[in-house]
Amino acid sequence: MEILTTGEMEQADRLAIAGGTSGFALMLRAGQAVADTAADLAEEGSILVVAGCGNNGGDGFVAATELAARGYDVSVILMCERSSLKGDAALAAKGWKGPVLPCDLSTLGSPALIIDALFGAGLNRPVMGDARAMIEAIIANGAPVLSIDLPSGINGTTGAIMGAAIRATETVTFFRRKPAHLLLPGRIFCGRVRVADIGITDAVLHKIRPITFENIPDYWQSVFPVPPIDGHKYARGHAVVVSGNLTSTGAARLSARSALRMGAGLVSVLSPDDALGANAAALTAVMVRRMNDAAGLAEILEDRRINACVIGPGAGIGEETRALVTTAIAAKRALVLDADALTSFADAPGRLFETIKQSGSADIILTPHEGEFHRLFSEMIEKHPLRSKLERVRAAAERSEAVVLLKGPGTVVASPDGRATIAANAPPWLATAGSGDVLSGMIGGLLAQRVPAFEAACMGVWMHGETGLEAGPGLIAEDLPEVLPAVLRRLYDRFGVDY
Ligand SMILES: NC(=O)C1=CN([C@@H]2O[C@H](COP(=O)(O)OP(=O)(O)OC[C@H]3O[C@@H](n4cnc5c(N)ncnc54)[C@H](OP(=O)(O)O)[C@@H]3O)[C@@H](O)[C@H]2O)[C@@H](O)CC1
Numbered sequence: 034m035e036i037l038t039t040g041e042m043e044q045a046d047r048l049a050i051a052g053g054t055s056g057f058a059l060m061l062r063a064g065q066a067v068a069d070t071a072a073d074l075a076e077e078g079s080i081l082v083v084a085g086c087g088n089n090g091g092d093g094f095v096a097a098t099e100l101a102a103r104g105y106d107v108s109v110i111l112m113c114e115r116s117s118l119k120g121d122a123a124l125a126a127k128g129w130k131g132p133v134l135p136c137d138l139s140t141l142g143s144p145a146l147i148i149d150a151l152f153g154a155g156l157n158r159p160v161m162g163d164a165r166a167m168i169e170a171i172i173a174n175g176a177p178v179l180s181i182d183l184p185s186g187i188n189g190t191t192g193a194i195m196g197a198a199i200r201a202t203e204t205v206t207f208f209r210r211k212p213a214h215l216l217l218p219g220r221i222f223c224g225r226v227r228v229a230d231i232g233i234t235d236a237v238l239h240k241i242r243p244i245t246f247e248n249i250p251d252y253w254q255s256v257f258p259v260p261p262i263d264g265h266k267y268a269r270g271h272a273v274v275v276s277g278n279l280t281s282t283g284a285a286r287l288s289a290r291s292a293l294r295m296g297a298g299l300v301s302v303l304s305p306d307d308a309l310g311a312n313a314a315a316l317t318a319v320m321v322r323r324m325n326d327a328a329g330l331a332e333i334l335e336d337r338r339i340n341a342c343v344i345g346p347g348a349g350i351g352e353e354t355r356a357l358v359t360t361a362i363a364a365k366r367a368l369v370l371d372a373d374a375l376t377s378f379a380d381a382p383g384r385l386f387e388t389i390k391q392s393g394s395a396d397i398i399l400t401p402h403e404g405e406f407h408r409l410f411s412e413m414i415e416k417h418p419l420r421s422k423l424e425r426v427r428a429a430a431e432r433s434e435a436v437v438l439l440k441g442p443g444t445v446v447a448s449p450d451g452r453a454t455i456a457a458n459a460p461p462w463l464a465t466a467g468s469g470d471v472l473s474g475m476i477g478g479l480l481a482q483r484v485p486a487f488e489a490a491c492m493g494v495w496m497h498g499e500t501g502l503e504a505g506p507g508l509i510a511e512d513l514p515e516v517l518p519a520v521l522r523r524l525y526d527r528f529g530v531d532y
Pocket residue numbers: 043046056057059060061063085086087088089090091092151152153154155156157158159160161164181182183207231
């Protein structure tokens with residue numbers, strides 16, 4: 034499902050209006066949708082609408098009118114003079130026949146529900162003065178809040194708090210989600226999000242050409258790998274995972290097991306001599322091969338059947354890991370670079386980016402967490418310190434010419450061509466040692482099955498989140514690959530794969 038920036042949403046409104054639906058008709062439908070949700074949230078008791086001076090306030094007036102017509106006890110506070118309302122908002126206010134209370138913080142009372150119609154997409158600067166005092170009063174009031182379009186104070190495109198913001202119980206937005214509904218901190222402030230149809234047709238998307246998407250199965254269903262009936266294991270690809278030395282082998286094994294569970298036909302752990310015994314003793318379906326240095330890796334990668342490679346989990350930081358990365362890139366294998374493979378380039382990230390560029394490979398995925406991201410992209414972040422997670426990852430993908438996946442709550446994946454996805458399905462208990470190693474292996478397993486890099490990264494992130502849900506609170510990283518079959522089965526069923 035597409036995600037629209039506030040600018041793209043304005044374009045959607047304009048295209049709908051140009052197509053013959055008036056702006057006021059859109060506002061009427063928006064207000065009705067808000068009223069429907071309000072009725073679900075407050076079956077009885079009074080409803081207070083706090084309206085701002087733009088069209089978000091206009092939606093609030095429509096909702097107030099509709100709710101009063103349904104018999105609710107509704108009052109409206111307006112943050113400006115009624116005479117200063119313009120356009121559709123002025124029209125909407127005309128429809129409201131009840132009193133309009135001035136902006137007086139003492140009049141909030143004890144409503145069963147507050148409808149937040151202060152600011153939506155038009156918030157364009159930090160909230161100060163009366164508006165800020167009202168936001169603080171709404172928070173202090175403690176009544177459930179239904180926000181229209183966005184919780185007031187949240188920037189729709191970045192998800193950032195502009196000074197102060199309302200924490201909504203529920204948010205009703207229109208046509209499509211905006212980045213703030215998925216990016217933190219916005220997502221937390223939105224509460225539950227409902228997307229209402231206000232009569233804008235999907236056809237407007239052909240003109241807008243959105244490049245940001247929710248990371249959900251619909252987005253990557255068309256490249257979801259299903260083994261053909263007449264397939265064999267090599268047709269499902271062979272992934273290799275580089276192991277660290279004797280004291281840090283677990284990460285590579287976790288990653289390798291996850292790649293195998295994801296459906297790679299074969300998976301091998303490439304192990305230095307000192308760790309061969311430990312790796313061999315702990316692995317069964319995953320194979321072990323001796324590999325001591327970059328020359329050894331180059332030799333192994335002469336086997337063209339090995340088509341995907343994961344380097345980083347437990348790999349160690351330094352020149353040896355840098356040489357392994359450079360070798361794998363030169364060998365043009367689909368590649369996941371995680372953890373130590375990224376940190377090894379902290380002193381000279383340009384060297385990594387230049388190597389990727391020279392290779393011309395389109396199948397390289399960088400999977401940093403925030404710390405690793407800073408190590409690689411600090412120069413870019415210093416130049417543009419206020420960028421949202423979405424903008425940062427997109428800029429990083431452009432800079433590195435690789436797919437970049439920035440982990441954390443709300444993992445963002447971006448492609449150098451500008452496409453990006455935001456995930457919102459991962460539970461917080463996924464933040465546990467080794468969880469990232471599992472993710473890198475899941476993606477490696479998808480790359481082995483020849484899923485294109487951007488989609489493999491998105492699919493891996495979503496499935497990783499689902500395994501977190503499936504395993505539940507108390508999970509440890511080892512549990513994640515074990516519940517992957519249940520997640521895959523549900524996807525097969527959802528996609529109608531007949532096995
Ligand atoms: N046809 C459509 O387009 C549809 C739009 N719809 C609805 O319209 C909403 C967007 O409406 P909008 O563009 O009027 O902006 P909105 O969020 O009401 O705020 C703008 C006002 O706030 C002010 N202001 C801004 N920042 C401020 C600050 N920090 N502190 C104080 N003031 C501040 C700004 O003032 P100014 O910048 O002019 O000084 C202006 O007065 C959208 O979210 C959706 O709910 C639906 O009805 C569907 C059809």
